[in-house]
Amino acid sequence: MVRETLGEDAVIVATRDEKGGPGHGGGVRVTAAIDPSDYNADYNDEMFGAPAFETHGRAAPSAAETWLQYDAEDEEAAVAEEITDAMLRHSVPEDVMDQILSCATVIGFEEPGIALIAAVEHLFHFTPLPTGKTAKAIMMVGPPGSGKTLAVAKQAARAVMNGLKVGVVTTDTVRAGGLEQLQGFMKLLNIQLVKAKNTAELQGALEGLRGCDQILIDTAGVNPFNGDDLRGLARMIGAGAIEAYLVLPGGMDSEESGEIGRVFSTIGVHKLIPSRVDIARRLGGLLSAAHHGGMSFAEATNTPKVADGFLSLNPKNLSKLLMPAAYRDSSSSPGRMDQARKGARRAQ
Ligand SMILES: Nc1nc2c(ncn2[C@@H]2O[C@H](COP(=O)(O)OP(=O)(O)OP(=O)(O)O)[C@@H](O)[C@H]2O)c(=O)[nH]1
Ligand SMILES: [Mg+2]
Incomplete structure (x- = not known):
């Protein structure tokens, strides 16, 4: 459905089970994105109207609310979005980015900084x-x-x-x-x-x-x-x-x-x-x-x-190099590091 709506280059950034959806007591919320250069204006605008907003280099259609929703309040999507932005800024290749994103999404933290540390800890090894x-x-x-x-x-x-x-x-x-x-x-x-x-x-x-x-x-x-x-x-x-x-x-x-x-x-x-x-x-x-x-x-x-x-180098320092803004306020709370570690283990 994402491809039908946004075209072949669309990627799913996050999915989440939603309670209390129509009919069967639940549903799935999907957040998808496309690169603006991939946005097929004729095709998409014809179906859904022009994109209502742009989010750091990705555009989303406005009229696909029936099944495709972008909700700025949606923490999980916001986490995926911030990490995606950082990965794009660093020209992280697609295969590595996919793994980091899916790992961060599976772990499911509300804060991008913590989610990234957990994903990095899960995916990379560190030997001083x-x-x-x-x-x-x-x-x-x-x-x-x-x-x-x-x-x-x-x-x-x-x-x-x-x-x-x-x-x-x-x-x-x-x-x-x-x-x-x-x-x-x-x-x-x-x-x-x-x-x-x-x-x-x-x-x-x-x-x-x-x-x-x-x-x-x-x-x-x-x-x-x-x-x-x-x-x-x-x-x-x-x-x-x-x-x-x-x-x-x-x-x-x-x-x-x-x-x-x-x-x-x-x-x-x-x-x-x-x-x-x-x-x-x-x-x-x-x-x-x-x-x-x-x-x-x-x-x-x-x-x-x-x-x-x-x-x-450790998961935290590497994540800081990749996404410095996410750590400016959170300093080095040990509780959060423990959370990230548990998350990384859960993902394993
Ligand atoms: N700013 C900065 N400069 C660095 C860093 N690492 C190396 N350099 C500089 O990069 C240049 C090359 O560093 P070298 O250590 O000579 O590199 P090398 O691999 O031994 O080079 P070859 O022996 O010619 O193959 C030098 O001018 C270093 O000072 C770094 O982390 N930061
Ligand atoms: Mg040398």
């Missing part, structure tokens, strides 16, 4: 970078210029501050300037930088740093769509006990980021460090990378300064 001694070396990988070296420096600085013995290796030995940049950071931290230009040298370096609490590995940027680059990196990851983290900037095209996430996951990268979230207006690409690569969010970088460290 280790802050203590680790059995596996931490390797930063990703496309050129994504923020790998800065992430290594931030992690090294934090580990040194925590009193850990840190070893740092770089496999980025060819590119002009690559080495000097990290060497500069490491000098400040009083860490000797070890160079490894191939898998055998990396194995030797890991062996030599066995006594360290944490070993960090910086790598050269790779083209995710180049088989040789990818195979070379896969060999490096397989050189020893290594956990690889994909460092990927926000603000990239969502489809592109999703594909990059998927490609890196095929070579055993299952953790994601979003970078440059301070200079990105659209974070949909990061959700897409995590979703399509089956990756867990580690921590993010949101400053170019080593000493500022990472931005921790």
Whole structure:
């Protein structure tokens, strides 16, 4: 019925059972939307008259009240609408948006902020970078210029501050300037930088740093769509006990980021460090990378300064990045967080 009324591109944003409807003691309220660019004026206006109002980029017909209702008071629809707006602003790809929306709708909170936290908690995983001694070396990988070296420096600085013995290796030995940049950071931290230009040298370096609490590995940027680059990196990851983290900037095209996430996951990268979230207006690409690569969010970088460290990521922080307005008044009420957690579990 929605398609008949609004055209093929209409989407159902929310549905709700209504008590006391005509005939059978109940009914279903459906809230649907279309993009204004998809609105077929001739077709729709002929049937229902021109749209009575526009709601943040979506139009709804005015005369479909018999079965299709838009009610500004309808909290559930308002929740779905606010989350939809945020997802559209961040260019979240449709498949991820659908999952977030249906999850938020199933959970059924009255507040968009809480519903989004619950949906994010249900759909994504979060594994912060280790802050203590680790059995596996931490390797930063990703496309050129994504923020790998800065992430290594931030992690090294934090580990040194925590009193850990840190070893740092770089496999980025060819590119002009690559080495000097990290060497500069490491000098400040009083860490000797070890160079490894191939898998055998990396194995030797890991062996030599066995006594360290944490070993960090910086790598050269790779083209995710180049088989040789990818195979070379896969060999490096397989050189020893290594956990690889994909460092990927926000603000990239969502489809592109999703594909990059998927490609890196095929070579055993299952953790994601979003970078440059301070200079990105659209974070949909990061959700897409995590979703399509089956990756867990580690921590993010949101400053170019080593000493500022990472931005921790959890369902609440990520939701705040996506929809800041929803959290301005609600601060961090622990009761609400519990509610969101229960909701996420219910959805499971
Ligand atoms: N504002 C801001 N700048 C960042 C962030 N992460 C990285 N940068 C900057 O982005 C640039 C590239 O960062 P690098 O850490 O050198 O990136 P990379 O992945 O090591 O680059 P390649 O080794 O060339 O592949 C540097 O100027 C960083 O300071 C961030 O979270 N916020
Ligand atoms: Mg680098």
